Amino acid sequence: MKKSKLSLLLVLSLVLSMFLAACSGGDKNQGTDTSKNEGKDKPVTEESKLADKQELNVFESAEIPTMDSVLGTDVMSFTTLNAVNEGMYRLDQDQKVVPAGAEAMPEYNADKTELTVKLRKDAKWANGDPVTAHDYVYAWQRAINPETKSEYGPYFMGGKVKNADAIAEGKAKVEDLGIKAEDDYTLKITLERAIPYIESFITFQLFYPQNQKFVEAQGADYAKDAEHLLSNGPFKMTKWQGPTATEWVLEKNDTYHGAKDVTLTKININVSKDPQASANAFNAGEVDITPKLAQAAIIQQFEGSKDLIRYQEPSLFWIKMNEKNKALKNINIRKAIALSIDKKALVDDVLANGSIAADFLVPKEFAFLDGKDFREGTKPYLEMNKEEAKKLWEKGLSELGVKELALNYVGGDTETSKVSDSFIKNQLETNLPGLKLTIQPVPFKIRIDREQKMDYDLLFTGWGPDYADPMTFMDLMLTGGDHNKMDYSSAEYDKLVKAAQTDLAAKDQERWKALQDAEKILIEDDAAIVPVYQRSVNLLINQKVQGFAHHAFGPDYSYQWIKILK
Missing domain, CATH: 3.90.76.10 (Dipeptide-binding Protein; Domain 1)
Structure with a gap:
């Protein structure tokens, strides 16, 4: 399903000042790292009775x-x-x-x-x-x-x-x-x-x-x-x-x-788009569960605390490229954009919250067949290469008959979304001479509407799985599909995904291979999207x-x- 963009980064200048503190702050995994659900195994004993107010x-x-x-x-x-x-x-x-x-x-x-x-x-x-x-x-x-x-x-x-x-x-x-x-x-x-x-x-x-x-x-x-x-x-x-x-x-x-069996009597939910304000409210005892925290500087404040809950989730975030734009219809322009973002530095040195760089669509440790991860037997697609990006960019501009290119980029309106989009803008404009990227921050609902109407050039979006199978990601990009919304079309991609839905449905190994081959076409051969990261969740939860x-x-x-x- 569509994911609210909860950010990547700090503004580059802020990042550099915080990076040393994050690196010297000890083990990144000091926070509670859990793949289970927090607190479910704690019995309510005489020593840990229920609070009078279940709110x-x-x-x-x-x-x-x-x-x-x-x-x-x-x-x-x-x-x-x-x-x-x-x-x-x-x-x-x-x-x-x-x-x-x-x-x-x-x-x-x-x-x-x-x-x-x-x-x-x-x-x-x-x-x-x-x-x-x-x-x-x-x-x-x-x-x-x-x-x-x-x-x-x-x-x-x-x-x-x-x-x-x-x-x-x-x-x-x-x-x-x-x-x-x-x-x-x-x-x-x-x-x-x-x-x-x-x-x-x-x-x-x-x-x-x-x-x-x-x-x-x-x-x-x-x-x-x-x-x-x-x-x-x-x-x-x-x-x-x-x-x-x-x-x-x-x-x-x-x-x-x-x-x-339901103990809570009331849940009060408020929207907070400022992560530091959320952290401050948590410290003040005004909130029991915060939104997902993405900024390293804020997470660092709680490293080692039992209030910090961390787990890897199978949610992917990527940049969509609208091929209704003539420039983005050009394969060399798309590949140049895909090769221009240093995702590893972004997640390791800036985000620093356990998220991992993604050069794939189907997440790691999400889909398994006979005990093997879907990612086994595949390779990263279009990893960063600034030199190759510049060559492809110049070739694409030549094919278009232009020396410069202006694109709009639809992002989120939260504080963390704004700074992450600024980082991506800096990466693309620095590595692709002649590119002018205009960031358009909008609320989540409007971003969905812009995506549906294909009213964008580049758009940052994400997807969380709807069921336990790679198909929940792979069928998104089928030609004319309700979630394609970027004018991408590949007969070979369609053929492989549809075969996995039909003729190969009961042939596990062949179905797996068809989906892996389709993923390669989408990301490496056609550069239809730019995967950015697989999110690690960091929450503050009252003990x-x-x-x-x-x-x-x-x-x-x-x-x-x-x-x-x-």
Whole structure:
């Protein structure tokens, strides 16, 4: 899913002054380095009793673009939806797919193209209505209906759920979609073909149910603010004034079937786009969980503290190059840009937070086959080479018949985004003579809109996986795809990715090789995007907060297991 850009760097002048301090400050891994979910194994004993007030204060770095589960495309929306709603399945604290709104894991037919899901009968909406199979059918049909204009509906279901493509193209009725209510609590899901990752796939927020009566009663106001939302999850949203709101409140949902296991009564969330202000608020006891911290100077303040939680996540950040721009249609210009950024120096010497330079699209330590990482057997693509970059740049300019080039670069509006974009601007303008880069910092929601409208030359973006398979990254760049949005097209890339989706779906090794070959075409042969880094997360979490869970794909976090200790 689209990731809010949480930055890379400090302004170059600031970086140089802070670098020596960071290097002399001891082991970078002194902070709590965890691949598990913080605090889940701590029992609440007589010595560590619950606090009287079970209220959590959280800072986030961006607003919520939407709370309509069929329209969401970003991590902020999905993390919040994960708190206030629930689908058939969810990720538990150990990243395992477990039943949520369902009674058990799916039952399959012989070729695994049909799933039968039995729903629990005690699940309710916050208004008291039962959550039924019809709510899932309605939501899925609404997501694929062309009139809804859902970006993720066709992207997620196309080629997977039976008849999804035909419906999205207006060639079939929404009622033909491969999801049926056999009765009030039994769903039959029919796939176009067996999908190896189907169970993690259907945990995703797009597949949550929606209460048809409620949605249709709200009309155009549905999900525009807290008043026009209906929850079936651990919490309900009691305050949110829409996509521009910088604060919102979640409260325990007493109608939730697992309410007895939810200890928190209230979560207060505020947007803070200044990392130092977030750190100061944490030190002052005003916030329990900060946004992800990316600036080395701020992280350095907390090295060695048990409040600092660090883990590697499978989120990739890259620069998109819009080939509708004649200059960026030129392969030599694109390769020159790709070869001009010293990513390793950037993450090691500037970011200094555990993030790693990325010369790839599918993250490290994310996808495995027979115990082997997807990255094994591949090489880095288009590593920095200033001399080669300059040669290709000059060749590209000659082919275009120009000596200079002016490009706009759409970045984020947070303080850390602004300084990271300044660093990248400095790198590109220094290494590519004649380039003038104009940075355009915009809020996350506007950046998404600019991307969708292809209103940019260069755009910094990121993606976090939606399910546990390389395909969650690889199908983004298919010709004409909803997430391509840069006019990139490669028949060979399309052929390999589509083969991995279809003919090779049950041939694990061949499928893996096809995706690896496609990745090489995308990044090295065509230089369609410029991968920049794979993020390491650094959070400040109050030690009294127990049961915080972070996830490898889908929503960033789950709050439902959190307890506040005295």
